[in-house]
Amino acid sequence: MTSPSLLFVCLGNICRSPLAEAALRQRAAALGLAIEADSAGTGDWHVGEPPDPRAIEQAARHGIDISGYRARQVKRGDFARFSHILALDLDNLRNLQRLAPAGHGTRLSLLLDHVPGREGQPVADPYFGGPEGFVETWRQVSEAAEALCRQLA
Ligand code: 4NP
Numbered sequence: 001m002t003s004p005s006l007l008f009v010c011l012g013n014i015c016r017s018p019l020a021e022a023a024l025r026q027r028a029a030a031l032g033l034a035i036e037a038d039s040a041g042t043g044d045w046h047v048g049e050p051p052d053p054r055a056i057e058q059a060a061r062h063g064i065d066i067s068g069y070r071a072r073q074v075k076r077g078d079f080a081r082f083s084h085i086l087a088l089d090l091d092n093l094r095n096l097q098r099l100a101p102a103g104h105g106t107r108l109s110l111l112l113d114h115v116p117g118r119e120g121q122p123v124a125d126p127y128f129g130g131p132e133g134f135v136e137t138w139r140q141v142s143e144a145a146e147a148l149c150r151q152l153a
Contacts, residue, residue, distance in 0.1 A: 004152050005036035007078055008111070009096060010088040013041030013071035015127050016137055017088055018051040020111065022064045023138070023145035031149055038082070040074040042095045047071050052127065058134040079104040086111040086144075089122035112140065114147045 008020035017039035028035045041047075049071050050056065059066040078085065079100055084107045087093035093110050100108060112118040123140045126133030 002083075003034040003036055004084060005082045006038075006084045006086060006148070007074070007082040008037070008039040008086050008088065009042060009074050009092050010039075010123075011041055011043050011092060011125065012046045012127065013039055013043075013073075014046045014049060014052045015055050015134070016123050016125065016141065017041065018066050018069050018071075019055055019059060019134075019137055020086070020088065020123075020141040020144065021069070022059045022062075022066050023141045024148060026062070026064055027142075027145040027149045028152075031153065033149055033153060035152065036082075039069070040072050040078065042074055042092050042099075044073045047073055054126070054131050054134045055137075057131075058138050062138065074099065076101055079106045082106055084109070084148075086114075086148075089125070111144045114151065115143050116147070118143070 008017040010017040021037045021039040024037050051066050051069050056067050087096055087110055112121045126137050
């Protein structure tokens, strides 16, 4: 069986989805779970850029270096490459549904739908707020990573 491959998608691919990718990679490694993970944005403004410095700092606090990540835009071909695509909020989920090729076999879902009690909730965009927003983002994506690993194990 091939390993599950998960793509996390937010708007800019510099704040939320890189942190979701990092949290999942860390949790899966701790559990010895073989997975592939990547992240992307529905927008193209930050393509080629490293994550937001506040996201880099938040990941570093948890022992993860994401400074080498580079933003990219999600593409239709991602639906052939990933077994799971996780949207960080409902706007991005709707945009992914529009982009999805007919008959694709990818499991497309809202990230927090995987966390019992948080179904239907977005991971709020911390980009325009203060640094405390990134603490909350980390908390939410960590919960999601834990829940996803439980499901994939
Ligand atoms: P992200 O946050 O979607 O979590 O990466 C954002 C990053 C940049 C912008 C919006 C959200 N922006 O408007 O440039």
